[in-house]
Amino acid sequence: MSLLSVQGLTVKFAMRNNTVTALNDISFDIGQGERVGIVGESGAGKSITGFSILNLLSRPGYIAGGSIMFDGQDLTKLSDKQFRTIRGNRIAMIFQDPMVTLNPVLTIGQQMVEQLQAHRRVSRKDAEIIAVAKLREVYIPAPEERLKQYPHELSGGMRQRIVIAIALLLDPQLIIADEPTTALDVTIQADIMELLLELCESNNVSLILITHDLGVVSQMTQRMLVMYAGRIIETGGTREIINDPQHPYTQGLINALPQQTLPGEKLRQIPGNMPALSAIPPGCPFHPRCGYAVPTCRTVRPELRRHGGSDVACIEVERLHGTTPHKVDYA
Amino acid sequence: MFAYLVKRLFQAAAVMFAISIVAFAIQDNLGDPLRELVGQSVSEEVRQQLRDELGLNDSFIEQYLRFAGRAIQGDLGTSYFFKEPALDVILRKLPATLELVFGATVIIIGLSIPLGVYTAIKPNSIFSKVVMGVSIIGISIPVFLTAILLIFFFAVELRWLPSFGRGDPVHVFGYWETNFANWAGLRQILLPSIALSSIMLPLFIRLIRAEMLETLDSEYVKYAYAKGLQTRRIWFVHALKNTLLPVITVGGVQIGTMVAYTILTETVFQWPGMGFMFLEAVNRVDTPLIVAYLIVVGFIFVLTNTVVDLIYGLVNPTVNLSRMGA
Ligand SMILES: Nc1ncnc2c1ncn2[C@@H]1O[C@H](COP(=O)(O)OP(=O)(O)O)[C@@H](O)[C@H]1O
Numbered sequence: 001m002s003l004l005s006v007q008g009l010t011v012k013f014a015m016r017n018n019t020v021t022a023l024n025d026i027s028f029d030i031g032q033g034e035r036v037g038i039v040g041e042s043g044a045g046k047s048i049t050g051f052s053i054l055n056l057l058s059r060p061g062y063i064a065g066g067s068i069m070f071d072g073q074d075l076t077k078l079s080d081k082q083f084r085t086i087r088g089n090r091i092a093m094i095f096q097d098p099m100v101t102l103n104p105v106l107t108i109g110q111q112m113v114e115q116l117q118a119h120r121r122v123s124r125k126d127a128e129i130i131a132v133a134k135l136r137e138v139y140i141p142a143p144e145e146r147l148k149q150y151p152h153e154l155s156g157g158m159r160q161r162i163v164i165a166i167a168l169l170l171d172p173q174l175i176i177a178d179e180p181t182t183a184l185d186v187t188i189q190a191d192i193m194e195l196l197l198e199l200c201e202s203n204n205v206s207l208i209l210i211t212h213d214l215g216v217v218s219q220m221t222q223r224m225l226v227m228y229a230g231r232i233i234e235t236g237g238t239r240e241i242i243n244d245p246q247h248p249y250t251q252g253l254i255n256a257l258p259q260q261t262l263p264g265e266k267l268r269q270i271p272g273n274m275p276a277l278s279a280i281p282p283g284c285p286f287h288p289r290c291g292y293a294v295p296t297c298r299t300v301r302p303e304l305r306r307h308g309g310s311d312v313a314c315i316e317v318e319r320l321h322g323t324t325p326h327k328v329d330y331a
Numbered sequence: 332m333f334a335y336l337v338k339r340l341f342q343a344a345a346v347m348f349a350i351s352i353v354a355f356a357i358q359d360n361l362g363d364p365l366r367e368l369v370g371q372s373v374s375e376e377v378r379q380q381l382r383d384e385l386g387l388n389d390s391f392i393e394q395y396l397r398f399a400g401r402a403i404q405g406d407l408g409t410s411y412f413f414k415e416p417a418l419d420v421i422l423r424k425l426p427a428t429l430e431l432v433f434g435a436t437v438i439i440i441g442l443s444i445p446l447g448v449y450t451a452i453k454p455n456s457i458f459s460k461v462v463m464g465v466s467i468i469g470i471s472i473p474v475f476l477t478a479i480l481l482i483f484f485f486a487v488e489l490r491w492l493p494s495f496g497r498g499d500p501v502h503v504f505g506y507w508e509t510n511f512a513n514w515a516g517l518r519q520i521l522l523p524s525i526a527l528s529s530i531m532l533p534l535f536i537r538l539i540r541a542e543m544l545e546t547l548d549s550e551y552v553k554y555a556y557a558k559g560l561q562t563r564r565i566w567f568v569h570a571l572k573n574t575l576l577p578v579i580t581v582g583g584v585q586i587g588t589m590v591a592y593t594i595l596t597e598t599v600f601q602w603p604g605m606g607f608m609f610l611e612a613v614n615r616v617d618t619p620l621i622v623a624y625l626i627v628v629g630f631i632f633v634l635t636n637t638v639v640d641l642i643y644g645l646v647n648p649t650v651n652l653s654r655m656g657a
């Protein structure tokens with residue numbers, strides 16, 4: 001049985017004039033110890049997916065349908081009080097920018113102790129001992145002294161290590177990491193990812209890794225979801241998708257990678273932009289940017305179905321292989 | 332830390348310098364000191380001679396330097412009306428004013444923090460809407476009107492509280508007289524304190540509410556929820572602490588400003604402080620007293636600002652005082 005099973009998750013934002021759909025019928029499973037990547041351009045709905053699992057959508061977002069089964073209970077049906085026993089305890093989250101996630105006026109020690117005490121009956125002394133042990137696990141030098149420091153006294157990389165230590169503090173079953181290295185210096189991004197991978201493996205923790213970096217996904221995860229305009233448009237084994245992407249959008253993402261570009265050549269970006277939630281086109285949401293689009297793509301909404309090594313939402317997928325894309329006129 | 336302190340004191344001295352120039356310019360332009368000294372019957376020749384002797388024909392700069400030199404030694408001239416050093420007159424009135432400001436500050440802090448926080452946490456509750464509505468009205472009613480209304484209802488109609496004066500304040504530490512030592516004194520100071528706080532209180536409520544809303548929307552508050560903390564801890568530890576830090580700076584400055592607002596309140600309530608004294612001094616064209624008042628109020632203002640800045644540096648961990656001096 002899988003640890004987390006999301007079925008038909010739909011999230012809406014009640015805006016002043018209309019209600020927009022940010023997530024449309026999202027379904028996926030994660031087994032214990034499994035690592036799943038969520039990729040897609042900015043605005044695809046990756047963060048919303050992560051936040052809705054912990055019921056942390058900011059106003060005016062709300063879960064409009066679907067279920068989120070976690071270890072046998074439906075998270076969408078929990079009271080606030082019940083949810084508190086899940087958050088930070090059994091499911092931990094790592095936010096994008098460590099410069100703004102830690103509270104600037106509380107010491108590292110206070111922020112670690114408070115979380116332990118929120119979920120367990122421990123004295124401050126004992127909590128500090130656990131905190132120091134966790135800081136050591138993420139290779140923080142002189143951990144006892146860190147407890148007395150404030151976030152601004154530490155570098156970005158150090159802070160994100162601390163956030164990872166806080167995520168592991170209560171030995172959760174699942175960690176949701178939302179672009180955990182995007183805000184960091186390039187030189188330390190790989191170190192942080194390696195640390196996260198090592199800790200997830202050694203503790204048998206499941207991981208949802210949200211990123212727009214396909215290189216990171218292929219290194220870190222076993223399965224992946226590709227999202228576009230609030231939908232999953234391709235999902236399957238990470239290796240299968242990276243080696244043989246089915247959806248034109250996934251292909252476009254892979255072709256745009258710097259490694260796919262010859263020296264001196266321009267990056268092959270997908271033309272156009274992700275549509276705003278209020279302006280998602282009918283039919284396949286990707287069709288205005290797609291080099292393979294045929295007239296039916298403008299009207300028929302594609303469902304996920306098996307093709308090649310993955311499940312893909314494209315009605316034309318059978319014809320893609322061997323066809324050359326036409327030029328997209330994107331205004 | 333030391334470098335920062337020196338820098339801050341230097342700034343304070345610069346502001347005091349500006350205030351003293353303005354105050355002196357007023358003295359220079361307001362009334363003729365000779366009229367006060369010798370009356371009408373003295374001839375023009377004698378007047379000129381006196382002017383020379385008093386240095387009134389010297390250049391503005393020379394006169395200012397003399398004035399500033401005396402002021403630094405605590406000599407702010409002699410009140411025409413009281414016939415005693417202006418500073419002595421003011422220092423005698425100072426406790427009444429400071430107690431009034433203190434009373435208003437207690438009311439402001441005691442009410443604005445809970446109300447500001449509550450209206451931010453429960454923005455849609457009826458109580459919050461009432462508080463926000465009343466605060467708008469409170470801002471727009473002038474202090475003297477609030478004062479008169481308070482007197483009308485609580486003193487004249489209901490007869491709950493006295494309408495004017497300080498009553499019989501209790502002597503403490505020899506010099507100081509206080510209204511906070513007994514029930515009668517507190518009754519006396521209650522209405523004036525409410526009146527004085529009536530402008531600042533709504534501003535503070537709105538300021539704290541705005542800051543609190545902003546912090547509640549921050550990433551670290553969302554993160555605190557993701558950690559599974561109690562909502563109460565998130566509100567009152569994670570959000571409130573960050574809310575109050577900027578409020579300290581703005582708030583401290585406003586308390587300094589309140590010393591000046593006492594003029595109206597003291598006048599309506601016949602409160603024997605420096606504000607009331609200042610208005611009387613203006614009526615009597617008691618120039619030395621007016622100038623001394625301006626300098627003392629300016630000094631209090633600069634002092635509160637400096638102290639508030641230093642306190643802010645001490646309580647905010649992200650401000651490193653030793654680095655700020657550099
Ligand atoms: N609080 C909000 N109100 C309205 N729209 C929002 C809000 N938060 C996110 N959105 C919209 O939801 C979509 C998905 O956002 P997000 O999940 O953050 O994308 P990403 O894949 O880059 O993480 C975006 O179009 C974004 O504009």
Ligand SMILES: [Mg+2]
Nearest residue numbers: 046047048178
């Ligand atoms: Mg995001």
